[in-house]
Amino acid sequence: MHLTDEEQRILNGEHGEPQRLSLQVLVKLGEAYGAERMVEIRSAHLVGSSYQIAGEAGIAIYTQLVEQGARVKVRTTSDPGSIDFTRWRQFRTPAEYAERQILIAELLDRMGVIPTWTCTPYTIFNVPRFGEDLGWSESSAVVFANSVMGARTNRLAAYVDLCAALVGRVPRFGLHLPEHRRGEVLFELDPALSASFEDHHFPVLGYLVGQVTGDRIPVIVGIREATFDQLKAFGAAAAASGSVALYHMVGITPEARTLDEAFGGRPPVERIFVGKREIARTLEQMSSGNGGTVDVVGVGCPHASVDQMRRYASLLYGKRVHAGVELWVCTNTVVEEMARKMGYVETIERAGAKLMVGTCHNDCPLGAWGFRRLVTDSGKFAYYTPTTVGSECVFASTEACIAAAITGQVERR
Structure with a gap:
């Protein structure tokens, strides 16, 4: 050198x-x-x-x-x-x-x-x-x-x-190096899927993309719009199930204003079609356990934003976490302080949920709890749970996660 x-x-x-x-x-x-x-x-x-x-x-x-x-x-x-x-x-x-x-x-x-x-x-x-x-x-x-x-x-x-x-x-x-940031694998979403794409589909698609791509650079076509938190969830899942360090989402991410720009003027080395069947199959793979009684629900992986804290508070307002269930919300100190000032933390904690601040379900020693079944809306957490927590995991939407925390039961979708 x-x-x-x-x-x-x-x-x-x-x-x-x-x-x-x-x-x-x-x-x-x-x-x-x-x-x-x-x-x-x-x-x-x-x-x-x-x-x-x-x-x-x-x-x-x-x-x-x-x-x-x-x-x-x-x-x-x-x-x-x-x-x-x-x-x-x-x-x-x-x-x-x-x-x-x-x-x-x-x-x-x-x-x-x-x-x-x-x-x-x-x-x-x-x-x-x-x-x-x-x-x-x-x-x-x-x-x-x-x-x-x-x-x-x-x-x-x-x-x-x-x-x-x-x-x-x-x-x-x-x-x-710019030449190493060009896309390699093209993922084309079925227009019917694009039209009905929901919040929880982002980590599922990310999980699928990571599995197929490995450490190559994927390019996704067909996502009409995406929020900050949806992109965060997509990337975290792709980086966990594969080794994705960069993706391009055409019309959304800054180095992919067009398909040609995303691939640097070169053709893709592989094309993957993604429809409802592929999403359903991946959703099935993301759960390592069956439905039934819930021990713990973990959300906020990656760390929850203020918008996500608002969402949790809205779903928990006037409700109560089931007596036999732990609901853990992970975030950082800055978001915690903002959410506290806005009243979200009070609502979340009044419902019986616990904040985990500055840490993560994946990094904590949880053996003392003896958890058997965990529910999460995080593709990353779903991937790592069987080894880091040692329990079964059921992946679900955020709404289904909060419902599981309240009822003490979850259905595997």
């Missing part, structure tokens, strides 16, 4: 051991992928902020870096932790586990990381602009930044993201 004079000085150790080690890691990564040079980034986002991901090895690395004086060089935000920092006892988190997560928070704080504790950093403090280069991890955040905002980032691994933050650079390969 060609390094600038400044980068060579970093590699020589003139800026301290944390930067030297970080750049060394990034150079090795760049060489492995054939990168010719580094590119400066505007921000970073860290997935290793969770104790479940970082573990004791992460604590050891962070401690060493802090002792060596490490400080991030660009705006850097944290992914959800493994606990709700103010409510962890409500969720039966072991005290020793909470203490380790709190230690990680302290170490990241000493390195200058902004404690957002969210998988949606693009909603608070870390909003990328079109064409900016980033050093992000967190699959749902990466796919949103690339696809919806037109920024440029590869899907970095834990620790590599911190290396990028400490030197403000990443190797220039993959999705940092």
Whole structure:
């Protein structure tokens, strides 16, 4: 790789051991992928902020870096932790586990990381602009930044993201290069499906797209309109069931004003037709369990927006969560505060639901609950639940999720 004079000085150790080690890691990564040079980034986002991901090895690395004086060089935000920092006892988190997560928070704080504790950093403090280069991890955040905002980032691994933050650079390969952002697989929606496309279809379509595409770049034609939250749900599901880091939705996302633009003037390597039958088949695959008695309902994955909090409050107004059911709503601290001021939190909590703030169902130690059946409206959570929670999962619309929390029963669609 060609390094600038400044980068060579970093590699020589003139800026301290944390930067030297970080750049060394990034150079090795760049060489492995054939990168010719580094590119400066505007921000970073860290997935290793969770104790479940970082573990004791992460604590050891962070401690060493802090002792060596490490400080991030660009705006850097944290992914959800493994606990709700103010409510962890409500969720039966072991005290020793909470203490380790709190230690990680302290170490990241000493390195200058902004404690957002969210998988949606693009909603608070870390909003990328079109064409900016980033050093992000967190699959749902990466796919949103690339696809919806037109920024440029590869899907970095834990620790590599911190290396990028400490030197403000990443190797220039993959999705940092315009020629690698062209669409490859075309998904054509049946006009009959397009005309009846509903909110819960977005994560289902995302799940299907991820399964078929893998790590290729999909282009979707036939979606007439999509909200911020629908695009968020679509991308999160596609990134979970596959390894999608960028998608183009013709007429909706910024690099796909036309079909020709989405493919960079080249023909697709594969065409996939998506009709009601394909959606129904995918919907069936997203549930790992049957209907019946519900133990827990989880919404807010990725973290809920203010609009989603309004929706939950509307569905729960004047209702009560079933005595034998847990209803957990995940969000970040900024949305929680806004929703509280607007009265949504009061309505949600009065109904018997619990807020999980700054964390996620996927990252918390839930073994103490002994859950057997979980219901969610999240394609990402549905994909990971059998392994992270160890329970059956039923995917349902948001309305059906809230109804299941109230009645204690769910039907598999």
